[in-house]
Amino acid sequence: MGSFPGHAIPGTLFLVIGVWHMWCSLNRYASNPKSFRVRVWNPVPGFDGRLKYLELYVIAIGAFFDLCIEFLYSTHLKIIVHGVLNPSHMNDFEHSGMLLMFFIFGVVALLSEKTRYLPLPEGALCLVASAAFTAEYLLFYFHSTTHKGLEGWYHFILVLLIGLCILSTIAGALMPTSFPADLCSGMAMTLQGLWFYQTAFTLYGSMMPDGCLLKDNEVKCHSPEHEIRGELLANFQLFIQAFSVLAAVAGAYIYIEPKYRGSNSIRSRALDDADDQNIISSDR
Template structure:
């Protein structure tokens, strides 16, 4: 069983990183398509370089705070019972393991970029990030907390989105010059963040489907009809989020191409328009 805050906090982190990744990918491509390279993280320009590593610091600090909440606050420091891990907080331990992986990714990336102790190529950093997403995927797929009914369906869709993050991140290491791969990774991370928010509002907030209720820390849909309606609503919500993100990406690309577009991008569009008119 989760909570609104427990989904909103990681959702915020994934959403911020995903939106920034999409915007940076589009900007780098329209600015110079020939020199485009996949990036697992994107520096923040301007401000005399003071915010260059802001994304990595956001990942490190955000993951660390969430890790402390899961491992220290949620467990009340009751790690062991009768010499074994506290079975009442196994989900907190699992969440902590996932967050630790993202924390490690952020630290490794900072060490690689800012020091000479761990110089790693971008492809290797992609694989480190993919490992963190794999840990998240395995966590939610083999969760000790049994997600049943409507709650289980929402978490199944979340697992699918995490799988897309894994695939697109690995593809970034294998295809280091592919703009579609880099953009797909940003879209997948954005959708994951949005789906965390959608889950929070639907299961633990004001958008709970008719016929279902949150009672005794459980989402229950007494009738088969209410369960089916809830799952169909989840399908529609995911479709709406995918559609909205794709529209936003198309609008952003059009804006950036018109304002910062390289001549090669304009020539490509002109050639495509010529083929379409023939």
């Protein structure tokens, strides 16, 4: 069984990075659709380049901070008991392994972008990110088999969203000019962050469905009917979140596109004029 902070902290990281990724993807596509390229991370513009790598620092530091909470604070430093890993904190160790993968991704990306020691193309960084999501998927997939009832259903939906993150990130590596793959990656991360929050508020907060309660560190429902009602409510919550993200993407693009419409028209006319000149020159 987890906790409210245990879901809210990673949810915040995924939500912030996902929203930033969607915004940057829409901006890059609207500014020049023909030269669009998939990016696994997006630099922060302005500030004389001082915040360029902020996203990667947020990923690395955020993952490391959450890793310390899971591995050190949650275990009360009782990591080894009688020569083996403390069996009462295996849940924390599993989460630590997942967070370690995202920390590694952040560090690898920073080394690749800021130094000459590990130069990696964007496609390779996409695959490193997909490896981190795969570790998360495997954790929650096998971890979720121990969850039952309503709690298990919420974690099952989380596993589906993580799988979408994996597929969209790999698609970005295989199709480096695909705007849908890049945008889908940001949307999947955003939905994952939102669902972490939804799980926290539902299972450990004030949104517990009627007929269910948190007792003895386990979610229990009074009857199968109450459990089914809770699962249907979870499906509706997922639909609302997915619809909201789609609406936000559409609204953001409607807001962004007019800013680049004029420059794109000028660029297109310039390219057409250049093509005409090339045709005239070849005819001569």
